[in-house]
Each structure stands twice: as structure tokens, then as C-alpha cells.
Amino acid sequence: MTSQRHPVNPLELASFGPVIPVIVVDRVEDAVPMAKALVAGGVRVLEVTLRTAAGLPAIAAIAREVPDAIVGAGTVRGGADVHAAHEAGARFIVSPGYTKAVGDACKSLGVALLPGVSTGSEIMMAADDGFTFLKLFPATAVGGIPLLKAFSGPFADIAFCPTGGVTVETAPQFLALPNVKVVGGSWLTPADAMKSGDWARITELAKQASAIR
Template sequence: MSAKSSSPAQAGHDLDVLEELGRARVVPVVVVDDETQGLGVAKALSDGGLPVAEVTFRTAGARAAIAAIAAEHPDLLLGAGTVVTPQQVDEAVAAGAKYLVSPGTSASVVRAAQAAGIPILPGVASASDIMAALDLGVTTVKLFPAGVVGGPAAIKALSAPFGQVRFVPTGGVSAANLPEYLGLPSVLAVGGSWMVEKKLVVAGDFAEITRRTAEAVSIAARPEGA
């Protein structure tokens, strides 16, 4: 965040969170219906070597799930996704989210996050979206839906005029194309749901979630081009 919208201390906190995301390299995008599912997924991710999650605000039980995970897994880098209103910003922060993700760039949502002292990754799909994010002091954004708007080729093209921007592509990312995204210098991390497919969550197949998570961690750890 820029100095005009946050204090130096807050800017440092935001950078710390973003650095943690950068070290993780992969951000599981999780959809759960309640606390039980949320806790099961959190444990499965940790068991797979990836203590990070973005729990989306797509279900009525999302806030309760975030609160339960935050209480039982305080070391997990827990974010709230699909945050589209200032009210959801407040709810996510109160529940214990450490960062926020939005599918688009809304000035009111970004400013609410900045006022609450929590980093946010607004969604972008074009150069105009990126410029809007930069106007709000944000330099790390979510490219969404990445697969639809051009994938790695789009990131390469957008990185030319916006060299200061880091991307977290989400949407259409899989184990197969993960290396291509992570090989781009402007990609901080990638977001994906293939590790935590909703059918696995509903079935309680946390062993498979752990297996897919471990696979993703292994792929992300490989040298570029391997």
C-alpha cells in the first residue's frame, strides 16, 4: 500500500503478509459450508505442507469457518476471498483473516481494507484495472480469471508497462500449468482450487486434499523450467 493510504508500520505489515504469500507460492482457494469443513481443510493443507488458505465469502458459513480456523490454526496464513463489499471487509477482519482478496477492483472495498489495516489483493483483468489499483496505492493484484484473460501470455504483456506490479493469477490454474505461471518473475504466487475441489470437501476426502497439496508444494519447489 502507498504511504498516502497507510502508515509506515502498516505498510511494513502488508509487506510481511505478501512476503509470506510469496514464500508459499501457492494459495488454495477454499469454498466451505461450515466450521467443520473449514477445520478439516485447514488441517489437510497443513499436513500437505502448505499452511495457507483463502476462504471465499461465497457461502453463508464462510465467516464462521474463518473464525474457527483462525482460532485453531493461528499459524496458518488465512485470507478471505470473494470480498466484494466494505461490510464483508469488516466481517473478514473480525473473523480473523490476515489478508483479503477481491475478484475486482472496487475503491470502496480497497479503502475499507486500508482503513482496517489489512492487505488486500484486488482483482484485475485489464490495463485499466491495474491503473485503478495503482491509483489506490496497490501494487500486488489478483489476475482474474487468469485462464480466460490470457494466462501467462497476458501477465507477460501487462508486466511490460507495469513493471512495479506483482500478480497472483487465479482462475484456470492447475497442477499442469502451475510451473508456467510460477516461472514468470512478476508472479508472486498463484491461487487455485484444484487441491481443494468442493466435491472433495463435501465428501470429507481430506487425504486426497493433502495429497494434491503436497504435489503442488513439490511442483512449486522445483527450479524454473524443471
């Protein structure tokens, strides 16, 4: 099913709150109650990864049944993934790295892309193709806050969403940097809460994330 909702501008993703949850769905039936729990806690932008077989059908279910959610696909690694995610209803794409094939596929479909980078060369390649809001990944492993501070000099026109190792405790430190617009985090949907269907806990974690400044 192709989503009939309008695509989002990449930087618009940062306007809905300080944290974009990075979500792994193992059971399709968990997708809708999980998404509703996050939205109830004030988190509307949801990155559902394609790391499991449930990823694409979960995106489709959320796009169809949770209209207040802005659902996107993460762990997108090629053009075929882009097309499949868009067909499922994803309104934005997040990739762990950057390739021209992924960039071109997103451009051809008019879907927002938040491409992953970890080096100056990757930033330059993405920027050459018109992408200036990028995901630093895996953020803490590649240098975290010191690296982002270093990037602010030569890449003053680039904004980042650091993802990978960011926690509720460190998120405010990342968000305090002028070149960070939003952070990605997996702590909002912990595996044990997903497995047990503890949606109230996920709502509380979403409320906590929404309050980060």
C-alpha cells in the same frame, strides 16, 4: 471475534509457498480438519471465499483453532465484507475486482488486500491507490500467460497472483514468469473430497502443490 494476530504484508503471502488455495466451504464443521490437512501438506496461506454462508464462520474457526494457518477471505466485494471478514479473523482480503471502497476499508483496518484486476485500467486504478501486488482474475479466461507477458512491459513494477483456471499442470508455466509471485488454485480442495471428508487426499494435493517450482 477480531483476530489478535498481526496482519500480513501482501507480498508476504507469496513467501509461504507457490500456491494459495481458493476454498469454498459448504459446511462449517469441515473448516478446521480441511485447514489442518492443508497445513500438514505444507500449505499455510488459505483463502476461504465468502461464496457460501459458511465462509465467515469457517474463517473464524480456522483463525481460532489452526494457529499455523494464515487465513484470509476471498470473494470480498464491498466494505461491509471487509469489516465482517476482519472481525472473523481474516488476516488478508482477496477481491474479484477492485473498488476504492474495498481498498479504503482494508487500509482503515490495516489488513492486506490482494485486489483482482483483468485490464490495464484496473491495474492503474489499483496502483494509484498504492496496491502493486494484484490478482489477475479470471486468469485464463482474460488471456493468461500471454496477457501477463504483455503486462510486464508497461507495468514492470506490478506483481501478480493469477487465479481462475490455473491447474497443477499449468501452474509452473505461470510461476516461471518474472511478474508472477504465486498462483491461486481451487484444485487443492476438490468438492468431492470436501464432501466425503477425504482429508488425506487434500494433504497429498497440498504436498504436490508445495513442490511446484
